Every structure is written in structure tokens, then in C-alpha cells.
Amino acid sequence: MKKKYLILSTRCALFILFFIPFTQAQNPTPAPPQHKSIFIKNATIHNGQGAVYPNSSIGFAKGKIIYLSYESPNQSMVWDTIIEAGNKHIYPGLIALNTQIGLAEIEAIRAMNDFAEVGNVNPGSRSLIAYNTDSKVTPTVRFNGVLSAQICPQGGLLSGTSSLVNLDAWNWEDAVYKADEGLHINWPSMRVYFGNNADQEEFEKKQNERITKELNQLDLVFSEAYAYSLNTNPEIKNLNYEAMRNIFNGTRKLYIHADYVKEIVAAINFSQKYRIKIVLVGGADAPMVLDLLKENNIPIILKRTHELPQRDDDAVDSFYRLPKLLYDAGILYAISCEGFWQVRNLPFMAGTAAAYGLSKEEALRAVTLNPAQITGVDSQTGSIMLGKDATLLLTTGDLLDMKSNNVLKAYIQGRDINLDNVQHQLYLKYMRKYKLIK
């Protein structure tokens, strides 16, 4: 066996090493499956489960983690590639929930948006088949350590089903990690607003009517879908209700997007009525109903921590503190970064949670193992553990801090990902124009 030693010293060296051959305004080629085993030596391993192991080594082959120095100190494997990683860090690849990556390319252009279907009830809509693996955005997101994502439809009451994908693939079939894993409900907004210049009473009446109408519609859809699901082979197939069949047997998740406390409480009541386990997405008002959430064992996918407080009287750091509050309450939660290009800032959403109460390792868990657990893939991925996917990152510094976030290498199921992207290509192009680099 040949041994290859890679010495990764400075960031610049890395850029030159990896990117120069690919200076073209295109996405890089997806990586081939892992054929050769890889061994990374002497790194600090953050396992995503809350622990840190300094000076440790990891080995992976055929896409799976097969060796961890702190699990079994003695090893006799012969590795195809050995990477010396003193002073460097290993993290699980980050998992971004609640995103529109691959569904949106340029927000302002209608042709470039594919996340919101017309109509209120679209459980049959599948985000997976619209997922564009060639989005120019995706490589910029990977660049900061996000390797998997939940691709979510938006809009209406029942937006459709999401899938989990790996962010390096030739096509969506290639990308999929867990297909059609969950259905998304936007809980009807139960807020009543003041309308400027309008007849306020009439305006409020209309809003209340809208709330009632939507709640009734939701109830009707679920009761019919439930009845439909009782017949395993109905004569007349209904695509929407077919898509909801698995909700009732628990094999498909139900994500309910709600922030206002009235909506959260209503969603929990709803889940009890239909005996469905739900995942709350948003949950800004969760601190008001911690006991209720805990009692019902409801996980929460938080949106950005970088968010202004909901109400003037809230603490200025109310969203920064929220993860710590949920952690203390013993509620399973993940931190997300809704959007598409914005998702590259997911590590910093977690970093902020660490600045405001969580330990750094707990913050990391909120973007690795916890999202895996919430989406039900934690047995295969989400943390550095023997037997799990080798979906991981090698970095020079603290991944959660923008001043040190610097991903040297990324592996998805052991595949060595090319971290180049169009933005970096343009950087090099113009640095050369100005003769700032060679």
C-alpha cells in the first residue's frame, strides 16, 4: 500500500492546492464514492454528542467511520491516505434543517423559485424532485461546513413533503438521504392585527373569520385523511391523502411551523386529537409553554438565532438565549437557518447560542446530532461515532466562530468533497487582475 502524507499548514496553501486547477465559473464535479481508506491523525475531535477528544485520530473507509483512537487505542489498519492534523479539528458535517437550498436560486426572479406551490393543501408536493443539485449556492454553503440539508417546501397550509439530502450529488436521486421524510404544516396565523385606515372592526372580523376557516380546513383535511388511511387500498386514489397516510402510522414526520404561543398550544392540541407526533418549527414563544412541550415530548427546530426580538419588551438577546432555555428544560431542539444562500451562516447561529449560555459542544450538537435525531437519521449520521457515516469536516479552527471557521476538507460518507465554488473562483480571478496574488 502506498502512503500519502498531506501536510496542511496554511489556508493559502490549501487554496492553491485545491482550487487553482478549477478556476472556472462552474460548480465542481461531485466526488466519487470512497474507494480508499482515510486516516486523520492527531486532531481534536468534536463528536457532536457533547464531547471533545484532543489529540485523537479517526479512520474511515467505504463511507463509514471504522476507527476512533479514543474508542480503541490500538490499531493495525493500513490506511491508503494519512492526514497529519495536529492543531486541527474534526467535526461532524453540519445538518441544516428547514432550508430551501436547491429550490431557490435568485429570490427576486420568479423563474428561479420552486418552493411554494399554489393552493392551500399540497401534501403531495415533493421538494425532492425539484431539488437542483447544480445550484450555484450549494457549494458556498458546503464551504462553511454544512454537508446535509432538509429541503422544505413553503407556503399554504400544507406545503408538501421535505427530504433530507447530501449537498454533493449529480442529481436528486443521487443526493437523497431520506426521501419524503416529513410533511410541513404552516399553522394558521392566529394573530389579529391592527389595520391602518381600515374599518378596524370589520378588519378584525375578517381576520377572525380567516383564522376559523383555516383551522376548520386543517381539521377537515386531517379527519378525511385519517379516514382514508384506514383503507389500505381505496378504490379512488387521492394523491394528497396518500401522501398523508404515513403520518398516521408514524413513519412520516409532521412538522408544524408556528411561533405565536396560541398557535403552539393549538398545534399541540391538534397533535393530541389525531394522535400524531409532531415537530415544532419556529417555536419563538416556546419559553411560555416549556412544561407543555416537555410533557408532550415535542422537539423544536428553531429558526435563526440572529433574529430581532418578537416584541419590543423582550430582552434584546431573546433569540440568542432561546437554545439555552430549551436545553435547560430538557427539550430536544435543533438550530436552523431558514433560507438558501443564508444557510452558510448556520455554524454561526450555533456559535451565538454558545455565546449566550450553551457550551460550545452543546451548541455544536444543535446543528449535528440533534437535527439527525429530530429527522430520525441519528443511527446513521449526525455525530462522530463508530459505524456511522463518515460525513465530517477537518478545520483549522473553531467551526462556530466566523473569525476561525475554515473548512480544509469535507467528507460526505467518506467522499472527499471539492470545496471550490463560483464565489471563490471570482475571488481568485480578480485578485490576479489586481496582481494581489499570482
Place this chain on the structure above:
Amino acid sequence: MKNYFLLIGLLFLGLVPKLWAQEYFPVNGISQEKQITIAFTNARIFIDYKTILDQATLIIRDDKVTDVGTTVSIPADALVIDLNGKYIYPSFIDMYSDYGIAATEKPVRKDYPQYEKSAQNALGWNEAIKSDYDAALHFVVDSKNADLLRKTGFGVVMSHQKDGICRGSATLITLQDKNPNKAMLKNQAAACYSFNKGSSPQQYPGSLMGAIALVRQTYYDARWYEAAKIKEKNISLEHWIALQKLPQLFESDDKLNTLRIAKIGEEFGVQYIIKTSGNEYQQIEEIKKLKSKFILPVNFPEAWDLSNPYDAINVSLTALKNWELAPQNPAYFERSGIDFSFTADGLKDKSTMLTQIQKAIKNGLSEQQALKALTETPASFLQISDKAGALRKGMLANFIISSGNIFEKDNIIFENWVQGIKYIVNNYNPHDVRGKYNFQLQNNTYNLQIGGRSDALEFEVFHDTSKQKVNALFQRNELVFQLETNLKSYSCIAYYQNKKFTGTMQLPDGTSQPFTAAFIAPFVAKDTKDTTEKKLTPSGKVVYPFAAFGTTVLPVSEEIVFKNATLWTNEKEGIITQGDLWIKNGKIMGVGKNLTSPSAQVVDATGKHITPGIVDEHSHIAVTGAVNEGAHSVTSEVRIGDVIDSEDINIYRQLAGGVTTSQILHGSANAIGGQAQLIKLRWGKNPEQLKFEGADPFIKFALGENVKQTNWGDKYKIRYPQTRMGVEQIYMDAFTRAKAYEQKTLKKGGEPVRKDLQLDALVEILNKKRFITCHSYQQSEINMLMHVADTFHFKINTFTHILEGYKVADKMKQHGCGASTFADWWAYKYEVIEAIPYNGAIMNNVGLITAFNSDDPEMARRLNQEAAKAIKYGNLSEEEALKLVTLNPAKLLHIDNRVGSLKAGKDADLVLWNDNPLSIYAKPLKTYVDGICYFDINREEQQLKEMKEERYRIIKKMQEEKSKNSLLKKPVLKRKKIQHCNEYELMPFEVE
């Protein structure tokens, strides 16, 4: 006594003093000419708000008061009305009414934006200037509303059409509805204005600052039109000029607008009568300084039903506090010695006005001031003190007869006489029949007891020990009631005379018997006064600003020596570890080692970092009434400085993120936007005090998709320009016009030049006295604008956003401009498709002064983190990275002599951090502006606790209100608009 019956008889026959139509109007029938004198005796008369006469007589003849006093002689031909101790007040005056004026129809929503005026007429160009509207020409008697207003106590109102920015003239009318010719006291009594364009279908003005600019420009236009004797007709300006000799009335909807209105008044030498919003108590010290007159509304906020805590969270503490404090508003004015009048405007039910004023009295207003504000003050504001507002010889016979003190709860208004015409509000009985009477029935003695209020008598009948309430009616001296005994049921009808009731009792079988009930004892009123009502529970205090995290006392400048901190100086000393920093009197006194001052407080900052305060070059916080005046492609006449909202909670939130100075920019909806305003985040100070004193003035320009209205939807395809080609033409045209204008103004002699606020700002640019920050994305347009500037011999100071600056950084360097960009935004629209996060680093490396800005109230509080992204994307050193949000923007704004680095002599604007300020783990512990600590992370915890306590105290108080009034409404949410650069009316999305 006989006179009384005669009078009642006469009144019912409608024989009231002369009025009806004018004597030269043809009459259908016989002449109604007559002259009647009436004497009201034995009354408590308020001659004016402070002069009270007891047992006095008021004599009126026709529509005028002919005499009033305690010793007046009653003319022989007078009808005498004995008022038995009732009260007479001058009727009230409401200066802010639209009685008799038809409301404008709601404008039909048009499919497309309208930039030009609707009709080709000889009026002015903007339909919100309705100076030609003359309320006197449109006034039509409205008996129904006249009745309502009279019931409230009004005798005279000033009416205008509440529509538009200039609303034309108001007319002064009495509330008698018989003779409109006589009712009109003045056809043009005042000129009226507001900041609300109302029904005008035109796009301009689309913002508060646009409305202010329009008002200012119209004043200048009118002056020029008059001075230059312009022959080309502008009917609107001619009317505007004519309006100026009238009292000037301006409507305000917020205390800060009140200040803005007074500022316009100062500029044009106009002393406005300002119809206020009712929250002026929150800025009473500033209001006191104004030389204005005020009209106060009494539509105090209603309590909400907050029984559901999930509803209650949607009500802000500010709203709760305002509910508690607003009824004190009139008292604040009185205590500050500011004269004011009241209006019923804003009340859903105008008849509740006196109840509302009683509330104000309970909240500290004196009764005398209340009466003054309803009578004498409005009369003097309207220059009709010789006609109304008091009851003196020769004045209008406009007065109220009431049962007692009008400011007491149980008072009843019986009559409101307007111009000598009697209007009955509540009937009163000429006799007070209350007392005990007895009568005989079936050989038994019954007692009839009449009590209650004189307008709402209560009847009870006693027999032996039993007592029954009786439904009875005493009206026009006739008593009717039904009596049930254990044997029979009687219907009784009797007349009152000589202290007894005489009549008949009718049995069900039709037979009847005489009935007499004689007076035996007087009525003794029970003490029904509600003692709990008198005690007003203590209320909270006004906080500054009137927002969350406001304080009752503003923080002051401190003298501090920070010891052993890591000092990010941004000077040649670089980053000093274990350094000392001394601040005093708002300035930095020293930076270095071993600093001491005996008078200073010493703060151990071991392990902590101190940086200069963050400077945000591009912000839209703290703005009222839209950041865009996007109706025209050139709006350099509008000024953000006119619309600073010093109470925006985002000021505080950004202090909590270490920001101390922000340039508040107009949006990017047009090629030449409005004038910018640089502010320091002095939380709690008023708008003028926020302004960065002495700073160079800037203006916002914009390029690309927003200017072309690309993403505004298909309706927005009308306004020029729709392409980048047109954008260039707009600039060339504007500066060509500006040059020509400047030449005209410089020419000595000749015709007066029309002062053009729009071109004035452009001339300042040409003369390098105003500087441009230009919203820009793509390289072609950046290049273009530099060429335009070169053509007119000025420089672009800053390109802001400038996401493709990295493509033309060399050209920009040659031009001499700076760059203020985002760290990593892209992909939100087509023109940012090649935006890269390395942009800042490349431009910085090329040698441009480069800054990172926020354009977003959330990101602004993490600008230090955005700066840190330049380390990740482009390898800037930490020191260079921090300069992107401190020293460099200060340079771009020409204020680096004041802020941006830690240097002796500079302003003490700084942030104390718990960690390396470029780290995500860093948080500001304290933020100082001018040496004043405006944010302290420890104080925040305490404040949150206090806010919560205050909140629950008021909610509890409000719920007590609920127990009295079960019809309280649930609260609704007020949508808070987060201002971004390109947000304009119907913008489909809100990103930059």
C-alpha cells in the same frame, strides 16, 4: 308662577325669538319678524371660565346677551324663567370639527401608480395641496350632527374638510340649524394643514418627509409667486397666499410630529395652532419650548380585555403606559403653563366628551382650566373673544343650562341655547317634586316617596311595612303610575299643584275614584358618591424615550479609567494589551499605560476588550413614515433629518450590539433619493439631540434594479427610468438643471428666483458641500456614475452595497471614492448574482477605504461579526477587520476626527467587550456615547424585571376597568415595519 306656564306654552308653540331666514328672503306665508327678551333668573352663571355669579340673572334678546349679573333689572316685556339654582355656562367651542362638511369620497384604488395630477386644470401640480377648498362654500346644515354636538355642550364649531396636506380654509359656524346664513360667523376662520395627503391619488408624497418637503416647497413657491408677480396662473398658490392671513391650524398625529410642525413654523415665521395627538405629555419639556397654540383631543386610549395572557403579551408596555398616562395629558399641559383648547375630534361617540374631560380632571386637570379650554381659549385662538366663549353683554346667546357642575358625574345638561334658540337636551320639570306624600286608598294610608335624580325620578310606595317600587312617569306636570295592592290594580293619573298631586284612580272595571297625595316631608338624598372613584391609584412615570428600556432619569457622562484592558486603538499603537483608557466630559482623555485620575471611577477591565464604538454607514432605523420618497426619480428635497424617530427600540438594540453612530439613509427607490442624517445613538434624547453635530451633510443616490422598479411588480412600469440607460439620463438632467439654477441664483438683480429645495441640494453637491453615498451593485453602473461625477467635476464619496466593487476597485481608487459593503449577502436578486463575500477584502487590499454596513436592524447589532467574516473571506488581519466597522466608516463619513479610534481628544464613544470583539462569543458589556453609558448588560436584567413589574401593575389596573365595562376589546397587534432600503409601498419582498 303664571309666567312659567305661559312660557312653557309659548315654547311648545314654537314661539321663540326671531331667527329663521334673513329678512330680505322671500317668505312663504306671513312675516315671522319679532323680538323677544328672556330673563333667566336664580341661576349660578359662569360669565366666563373664572367668574361665577350666584343667584344671577341672564338676559337675552334675540340672539345676543343683553345683560348678565346679580343686580340687573329685568325688562318689563321679558319672559322670566326661574332656574331655581341651575347652572348656566357659555356653550363650548370646538375648533377641530367637520360638522356640515361632506367627507371626501375614498379614492378608488387605481391599477397603476399615478404620478401626474388627475385633470388638466390651472391648479398647482400636487392634488394634496387643496388650498382652493373653501369650507364656507361647501357648508350645509346637518341637523342630526348639530343635535349631537349641542348635546355635548357645543355652541360654535370651526369646520373644515379633513382631507389633504393643505386643506384650504375652515368656516366658523354656530350650531343652530334654523338659519345657516346667520350661523356662519366667519366664512374663512382658519387655514388648515396636515401631513396626510388624504384622497389625493398622486404618488407624491409617499412619505412623511415628502409631505414635509411639499409643505416647505409650497411656502417658498408662494413667496416667489407673490414677489415675482408671476403671470402664469397657479390658482392653488394664489389661494395659499390668501390663506396666510388667517390663523394657521396644523393637525398632528404624534408628539414628534408636533415638534416637526413647530419647526416648519419657525422656518416660515408661522405660529401654528396645532391639533395634537394626545401623547404630547411624553415630550412636555420640548412642547413647552414651542411658540405654538394647542388643541387637545380627549379620546384617551380604551382599556383592553387582557384576561387571556396570550393576548396580553401582544400589548407593549408602552401602550399600557400610554393607556394609564394619556388622561394626564391635559394636566401636563396645565402644569407646564401651556394654553390649550379641547376638541371632541377622535371620539367615536362625541357625547362622551364631558365624561372624558372628567377623567382628565380626575387625572389632575383643574376644572377651571377644563372650562377655559372649552370656552375662552378656543375663542381667543379664533379671535372671537368678543362673540363667544363667555357670557357678556353683546355676545352671542350661546349657553348651556345644567343641573349642576358640568364636570361632575351626575350633572345633566338640560338645554343648550344657540344664538338665542332653545334646544332641549334633557327635559326638566319646572318643579322639584321629590319628597314624601301620603294618600288614602280603601281606608288605608299609603306613602308615596319620590326620589332619585331630578331627571330620573324614582318612585316607591309604602304601605304598613311593605314597600314596592312603582313604575311611574312624571312629565309635563302629570304623574302617571300603576299601583298593585293585594286586592286590586289601580291606574292613577294626577297633576301637581301647590305641593300636592290631585287626580283620579281608575279600577280595572272602569270605575274611578278621586286621588290626592299631599306633601309631608322633603326628599333626603342618599350619599351615593362613589368614594372609591375619588382615590386615583398612583400611576407610573414618563420614561425617556417613551419605549421599552426607557428610563425616568437619563444617564449622564462619567469619568472613568478602565484598567488593564485590551485596547483596539485603530491608531498606530495598534492593539494594546493590558492598557488603560481614561474618559472624561464625553471625551477620551488618554490611551496607554498607567493612567490615573483622582476624580475618576476606576474600572478593572482585566481580560476585557475596548473598541471604538461601531459606526454603521448604512442604516434605516429610527425613521418615521417610510424611508423612501419613491414617487419621483429625483427627491433630493426630502430630508431624513426631518423624520428621525428617537424612540425606535432598534436604537437600544443596536447599542446592545456596540453601535454608537449610524448614518440614517433614504431608501433606494429612486436615482436621487433624500438627504441623509447622521445620528449618535443617544437613547432617550429627542430627535434633534440625536443628530451628529457639525457633520458634513450627505445624500443617498441609488442605481440598478430598485431605481428601475424591476422587482416592484408589473404595475410599476410607468415611472422613468426603467433601464440603466435611463438612470444615467436622470443624473445628467438633474445636474444640468442644477447648474442652470445655480447660475440664475448667482445673477445679481432681475426677477426673484424660485427657491428650489431639490436643486439646492444638488448645487451643494456641485460645490462639494454635500456628499453622495450611492446604493450600487453592478460594475457598469458604478463606472457610469463616476463618469457623471467627473463630467460635473465632483466626486462620489461612497458607493454603498457596491457588491461588484471588486470588479472595478482600480477605477474606484482612481476616482477617489470609498466603499461600504455587505460581508456576505447575495442571490436575492439578479444584480447580485456575482456578489462575493471576498468583495470587502479585495477592495480593502486595492486600497479603497472600505466599510461594512448593515442596512438591516438585526445585522447592525452584529456588525463586529460581519467584520470578522473578512478574516474568513479574504484573510484580513483582525485589526484591519475591526476597522471595517469603526474607523473606515468614520472616514467615509468625514467624522474620523471625532470617532472611529481610541485617541485622546476624540469622543468617548466606545464598547467594553467580554471577549475578542471579532469573535462570535463576544458580547458588549457596556456601550458609551459621549462618555455616557447608554447600554449596560447588567442594567438590562434589572430593567427587564422592572418592566415586567410595571407591566403587571398596569394590567391589573386595566382588569379592574374590565370589571366595570365588560365590553372591552381584545388587543390587536400593531405590525412593526422593519425598514429596508428598497421597501416601498407594495414591494413584494423585503430584502435589500
